[in-house]
Amino acid sequence: MDFEIPAAQQERCARIYEETHALWGERRAVPGAEEVREDFRAAGKAGLTGLCLPAEAGGSGLGALETAQCLEAFGRGSADTGLAFAVAAHLLACAVPVRDFASEESRAALLPALASGEMIAANAMTEDEAGSDISALSVTARPVDGGYVLNGSKSWASNGPVADLVVTYAITDAKAGFLGVSAFAVPADTPGLIREPALAKTGLEGCHAGRIRFEECAVPASCLLGEEGQGAAVFQHSMAWERAALFGIYLGLMRRQLDQIVQHASRRRQFGRRIGEFQGVSHRIAAMRQRLESARLLLYRACWLLDAGQDHTAAVALSKIAVSEAAVANSLDAVHLSGAVGYLRGGAEEQLRDALPSTLFSGTTEIQRELIAKDLGL
Incomplete structure (x- = not known):
């Protein structure tokens, strides 16, 4: 068991974080249809729309684990989690089944445009x-x-x-x-x-x-x-990739959120002290980190199993539950710790709104628990 991320992958993720932060790090307005198309082209230039697509089609040829790590960097760099979700859904729920199940002629016609972001x-x-x-x-x-x-x-x-x-x-x-x-x-x-x-x-x-x-x-x-x-096999295959790798964007959201809360707790003063010095605040932030770190380990393991061709159904379900529930819990904590500022549009409350649907899409939490129970023989 090796937890070290290779240097080349660390550099790739660092580049993605820097590029996405420069592009969308301060976004607050909801993009219109034409702006979405421009966003996809920009994401394509950053390599995000083709992470796990073949190199010959203009992709990076990454596996599920490296794809998830890149999406984590995207989720951390961009304030627009909806855009990160849109790109990840495009890649994992759509381009992956084209990659793995389309005819040779269709792959040749579709994959380059999907990888570049010219086609949504x-x-x-x-x-x-x-x-x-x-x-x-x-x-x-x-x-x-x-x-x-x-x-x-x-x-x-x-x-x-x-x-x-x-x-x-x-x-x-x-x-x-x-x-x-x-x-x-x-x-x-x-x-x-x-x-x-x-x-x-x-x-x-x-x-x-x-x-x-x-x-x-x-x-x-x-x-x-x-x-x-x-079709059922195609759908299950695409969902394995989506449930495993897409939720990297929520790891990124939680990392960005944690950085913001630590900065806030270090700067904000009440009763003559930084609020981070109060145990009620610091322990809550520590719990946010614990949820993030635990969820990341489960997600990385699920992606590793998927890449290794091993049985991954229960691991992916466990990961999906852990990440989505951690994102909601951490966002609720972020709103509370931010005080009145957390209730203003565009801050922690926006992160909470973006986190809430994560327990619903790609199969609800209840569906994931059914898969886990089935794996246990229940």
Whole structure:
């Protein structure tokens, strides 16, 4: 067991932190659609949209662990956690399944643009009555000569309103249950694919998310990811990468938050003393660090198992719970320790709003505990 991060990776993460801090370290306004596109291009130049994509496609060819460490640096450097989430979702929930399941022709056509940030991808899985339960999907893909016709609606697609490519899942055989789901990578300008405006939501405002509808949307067979009926496997594969590596952005948020709180506690004075000298304050900050360090170890282990090709399901679930719950708890502490300032828009309260959805997306905390219980044989 070696906890030392190689020098080259340390340098890469330091560069990412510096670049993202220079670009988005002071951002407060919610970016518009055109600004999001400029942000993705900038993220592409920093190498963030292609971290784990092949070098021949313009990516860095990193594994899950190194990808998570880079996203941690991104989350620490950028005040716009929503943008970091948008980039990570684009990369892990969309580009990864294209990388691993698309045809050779589709990979050649899509991966360079995905890696550079010129093309923005959206993950359209969730429906009004189906989230983690992939067997309950209502969107259908009717086989026709040369392809499929998609019909139905997805309720929550990260990057949906600004997407150029939509990775989605649909029923191709209603009688086959789990094995009747197929995955598709559909160009957003395909007739019959309708992107609805961005949803108003609490937190992660830098990530535009919205409904996507398919109305007799005809797609060629080349849009299929993997084989027909392999959609559940594609989804689980992409979720393993997302649940493991994406949450690096929250490690970065917690590190940035901890730095800010330590600085505040060292500077703010009450009753003639720095507030960090009061045990009630210092112990609370110590607990924030303990949650961060513990969550980081679980996340790194989950990514290491994923890279090693070992059984990672329970480890990823444990990591996802630890990071998301630590992010919420630390953000609540940060609001409290900041006093009235923590209640103002744009500070600790914004970090809390960005942390809250982490217990919901990529499978709720309850779903993760179900996976852990199943691993225990319960």
